[in-house]
Amino acid sequence: xxxxxxxxxxxxxxxxxxxxxxxxxxxxxxxxxxxxxxxxxxxxxxxxxxxxxxxxxxxxxxxxxxxxxxxxxxxxxxxxxxxxxxxxxxxxxxxxxxxxxxxxxxxxxxxxxxxxxxxxxxxxxxxxxxxxxxxxxxxxxxxxxxxxxxxxxxxxxxxxxxxxxxxxxxxxxxxxxxxxxxxxxxxxxxxxxxxxxxxxxxxxxxxxxxxxxxxxxxxxxxxxxxxxxxxxxxxxxxxxxxxxxxxxxxxxxxxxxxxxxxxxxxxxxxxxxxxxxxxxxxxxxxxxxxxxxxxxxxxxxxxxxxxxxxxxxxxxxxxxxxxxxxxxxxxxxxxxxxxxxxxxxxxxxxxxxxxxxxxxxxxxxxxxxxxxxxxxxxxxxxxxxxxxxxxxxxxxxxxxxxxxxxxxxxxxxxxxxxxxxxxx
Amino acid sequence: xxxxxxxxxxxxxxxxxxxxxxxxxxxxxxxxxxxxxxxxxxxxxxxxxxxxxxxxxxxxxxxxxxxxxxxxxxxxxxxxxxxxxxxxxxxxxxxxxxxxxxxxxxxxxxxxxxxxxxxxxxxxxxxxxxxxxxxxxxxxxxxxxxxxxxxxxxxxxxxxxxxxxxxxxxxxxxxxxxxxxxxxxxxxxxxxxxxxxxxxxxxxxxxxxxxxxxxxxxxxxxxxxxxxxxxxxxxxxxxxxxxx
Ligand SMILES: Nc1ncnc2c1ncn2[C@@H]1O[C@H](COP(=O)(O)OP(=O)(O)O)[C@@H](O)[C@H]1O
Ligand SMILES: [Mg+2]
Numbered sequence: 001x002x003x004x005x006x007x008x009x010x011x012x013x014x015x016x017x018x019x020x021x022x023x024x025x026x027x028x029x030x031x032x033x034x035x036x037x038x039x040x041x042x043x044x045x046x047x048x049x050x051x052x053x054x055x056x057x058x059x060x061x062x063x064x065x066x067x068x069x070x071x072x073x074x075x076x077x078x079x080x081x082x083x084x085x086x087x088x089x090x091x092x093x094x095x096x097x098x099x100x101x102x103x104x105x106x107x108x109x110x111x112x113x114x115x116x117x118x119x120x121x122x123x124x125x126x127x128x129x130x131x132x133x134x135x136x137x138x139x140x141x142x143x144x145x146x147x148x149x150x151x152x153x154x155x156x157x158x159x160x161x162x163x164x165x166x167x168x169x170x171x172x173x174x175x176x177x178x179x180x181x182x183x184x185x186x187x188x189x190x191x192x193x194x195x196x197x198x199x200x201x202x203x204x205x206x207x208x209x210x211x212x213x214x215x216x217x218x219x220x221x222x223x224x225x226x227x228x229x230x231x232x233x234x235x236x237x238x239x240x241x242x243x244x245x246x247x248x249x250x251x252x253x254x255x256x257x258x259x260x261x262x263x264x265x266x267x268x269x270x271x272x273x274x275x276x277x278x279x280x281x282x283x284x285x286x287x288x289x290x291x292x293x294x295x296x297x298x299x300x301x302x303x304x305x306x307x308x309x310x311x312x313x314x315x316x317x318x319x320x321x322x323x324x325x326x327x328x329x330x331x332x333x334x335x336x337x338x339x340x341x342x343x344x345x346x347x348x349x350x351x352x353x354x355x356x357x358x359x360x361x362x363x364x365x366x367x368x369x370x371x372x373x374x375x376x377x378x379x380x381x382x383x384x385x386x387x388x389x390x391x392x393x394x395x396x397x398x399x400x401x402x403x404x405x406x407x408x409x410x411x412x413x414x415x416x417x418x419x420x421x422x423x424x
Numbered sequence: 425x426x427x428x429x430x431x432x433x434x435x436x437x438x439x440x441x442x443x444x445x446x447x448x449x450x451x452x453x454x455x456x457x458x459x460x461x462x463x464x465x466x467x468x469x470x471x472x473x474x475x476x477x478x479x480x481x482x483x484x485x486x487x488x489x490x491x492x493x494x495x496x497x498x499x500x501x502x503x504x505x506x507x508x509x510x511x512x513x514x515x516x517x518x519x520x521x522x523x524x525x526x527x528x529x530x531x532x533x534x535x536x537x538x539x540x541x542x543x544x545x546x547x548x549x550x551x552x553x554x555x556x557x558x559x560x561x562x563x564x565x566x567x568x569x570x571x572x573x574x575x576x577x578x579x580x581x582x583x584x585x586x587x588x589x590x591x592x593x594x595x596x597x598x599x600x601x602x603x604x605x606x607x608x609x610x611x612x613x614x615x616x617x618x619x620x621x622x623x624x625x626x627x628x629x630x631x632x633x634x635x636x637x638x639x640x641x642x643x644x645x646x647x648x649x650x651x652x653x654x655x656x657x658x659x660x661x662x663x664x665x666x667x668x
Contacts (some may be wrong), residue, residue, distance in 0.1 A: 001541045001542075003528075004534065004537075004538070004541055007529075008527070008529050008530065008536070011529040011530075012529045147600070195580065264514075312523075312525045312646075313525075313527055315525070316519075316525045316527070317515065317538075317542075318486070319484070319519040319521075320484065320513065320514065320518075320519065320538060320539045320542055320586075321510045321511065321512075321513035321514020321515070321517075321539070321542050321543075322508065322510060323507050323510040323511075323544050324506055324510070325507070327508070
C-alpha cells in the first residue's frame with residue numbers, strides 16, 4: 001500500500017510538485033533568513049566586541065562611572081600584574097590591553113613644515129608580538145589595503161580614507177600630537193606602514209592603530225592601559241560564562257575600594273547589546289512563525305484543491321473498504337513525506353548561498369555612506385547548528401497543518417454524501 | 425465472517441431512509457422489505473429519484489438506515505462502526521459506478537490490484553488474481569495501459585475487473601451502462617452474466633436502462649421509495665445460450 005501511494009505521488013505532479021515547490025521555497029527562505037540573522041547578530045556583536053566592548057572588559061571604576069566621557073586620566077595602572085592575574089583566573093579568555101587616544105596627525109613636507117593635518121581616533125594595541133591576542137581579533141592583515149602590518153616600534157597604520165585625505169601612503173612619516181595621561185601635550189613620530197579598512201564605518205573614518213608600547217611611551221602611560229579586553233578565541237559570545245567571569249572578578253576585587261581599582265563588565269550587560277541579542281533571537285522566531293503560517297495557508301488551499309480533484313479517488317477508496325481514518329492518515333503521511341523531502345531540498349539549496357555569504361560576504365557599504373553605527377558594511381551569513389533544523393519547522397508544520405485542515409472536510413463528511421458528491 | 429447457510433445474502437426489514445428537510449423530511453426509502461439469495465442477478469429499476477442509489481448505498485454499508493434493518497452477509501448494517509463497515513466492504517462487496525472512476529495515474533493492472541492492497545493480500549497471490557480478473561474482462565493485453573488510453577467501454581470493463589478481483593460475494597452496480605453505447609453495454613452485460621454463472625457472484629443493479637433490464641432474472645420496481653413490483657423472469661434467450 002505504501003508503494004502504491006508513493007507511485008501516485010511520484011506520477012501526479014499536482015499532488016507532489018506544487019506542494020514540494022512551496023515547501024522547498026519556504027524552507028529555503030527560512031534557512032537563508034536564519035543564517036542571515038545569525039550572521040548579522042554575530043557580526044554586530046563581534047564588531048562591538050572586537051572594536052570596543054570585548055566579550056568582557058576590565059576598566060577602572062572611575063572610567064566605568066564616566067562611561068563614554070572617560071579619558072586616559074582614568075586609565076588602569078599596574079596592568080602587567082592585572083593581566084597576569086586574569087590569564088591565571090580566566091584562562092578561557094584571551095586578554096588584550098588597549099589604549100584609546102585622540103589627537104591630531106600631522107604630515108610634514110621636506111622642510112618639516114605641516115603639509116596636511118587631520119584629527120585621529122587612535123588605538124594602541126599589542127601589534128608586534130607574534131602571539132598577541134589582538135592580532136587575530138583585529139585581523140589587521142585582512143584589513144590592510146596598502147602596505148603591511150607594523151613589525152617594528154615606531155610603525156603605525158591609518159585608515160585608507162584618512163591616508164587619501166592626507167595624500168600619503170606607506171612609508172610616509174607622520175607626527176601624532178596628543179596629550180599625556182596627566183594632561184600635558186605629547187608628540188611622537190611614526191612611519192606609516194600601511195593603510196586599513198575594517199569594513200566598519202565608525203572605524204574607517206580616521207583611525208590610527210599603533211603598538212601599545214609606543215603609545216604608552218608617548219602618553220606617559222607606563223604599565224597603564226585604558227582597558228583590558230577579554231575575548232573567547234572562537235569569537236562566539238557566551239553570555240552566561242562571560243557574566244559569571246565578570247561577577248567573580250568583581251567579587252575578588254570588592255575589598256579594594258580604590259576608585260581607580262579594576263572592574264569587569266560583560267558585553268551582554270552593556271546597554272544596547274543585550275536588547276540587540278534578544279531582539280535577533282525574537283526576530284528569528286518571528287520569521288519562522290510567519291513563514292510557517294503563510295505556507296500553511298498556501299498548502300491548505302493546495303490541499304483543498306487537491307482533495308477536490310481527488311474526490312473520485314477518495315470515494316472509490318472508501319467504497320473499496322479503506323477506512324476513513326486510515327485514508328486520512330495516508331494523506332497526512334503523503335504530505336508529511338513531501339514536507340520532509342521539500343525541507344531537505346530547501347535546506348540544501350539555502351546552504352549554498354549561506355555558505356557563500358559566510359565565507360565571502362556581500363559588501364553593502366555603498367548603501368550606508370552616512371551610517372555612524374559600528375555596523376560592518378559587509379553582510380555575512382552564519383551557518384549555526386540551528387540552520388540545519390530550522391527549515392523543517394515550516395516545511396513539516398505547514399504540510400501537516402495544511403493537509404490536516406483540508407482533509408478534515410472528508411473525514412467529517414458522511415460517507416454516503418461524499419459518494420453523492422462524487423456523482424459516482 | 426461466515427454466513428449461516430440458511431439465511432439469505434441480503435434481507436431488509438421495514439427499511440426506511442429519510443433525509444431531514446427544511447420542512448419535515450424527505451423519505452427516500454419507505455418500508456422496504458426485500459430478500460436476496462446468493463447467486464441472484466437482480467436489478468432495482470424505477471425513475472430517477474425513486475431511491476435506487478439510496479438502497480444500494482445502504483446494502484453496500486456506505487450509508488445507514490434511518491429505521492428498520494438491513495442485514496448483509498449476516499451483518500446488521502445499522503449496528504456497524506465505520507471501521508466494521510469498511511471491513512465488510514473490503515472483504516465481501518465490489519462496486520461498479522456509473523462512471524468508471526479509475527485512478528488516472530495508475531495503470532490498468534494497478535487499478536485492479538487496489539482492492540487487494542486494501543485487503544492486505546500477499547504480492548504473489550495478487551498478481552495472479554489481477555491477471556485472472558483482466559482475462560475475464562478480456563483486457564489481459566492492456567495491463568500496462570493508463571486509463572486515458574482506453575475507450576469508455578474498456579474502462580468500464582476495467583472497473584468490473586476491479587470490482588470482482590477479490591471474488592466478492594456481492595457486486596453492487598449503480599447505472600453501470602449509463603455512459604455506454606449499445607455495443608459496449610451488451611459486452612459489459614455478457615461479462616457480468618458470465619461471472620455470475622461461473623463464480624456464483626451475486627449482482628445487484630440499479631438501472632433504468634432497458635438493455636440491462638432485459639438481462640435481469642429478477643426486477644424490483646421502486647417508486648417514491650416503495651417497492652411496487654418484484655418479478656422474477658427467465659433470462660433472455662440469446663443470453664441464456666451465450667457461450668464465450
Ligand atoms: N444525501 C441526501 N440528502 C438529501 N436528499 C437525498 C440525499 N440522497 C438522496 N436524496 C434524495 O432521495 C431520493 C432518492 O435518491 P436516489 O436514491 O439517488 O434515487 P435514484 O438513484 O433512484 O435516482 C431523491 O429524492 C434524492 O433527492
Ligand atoms: Mg441513482
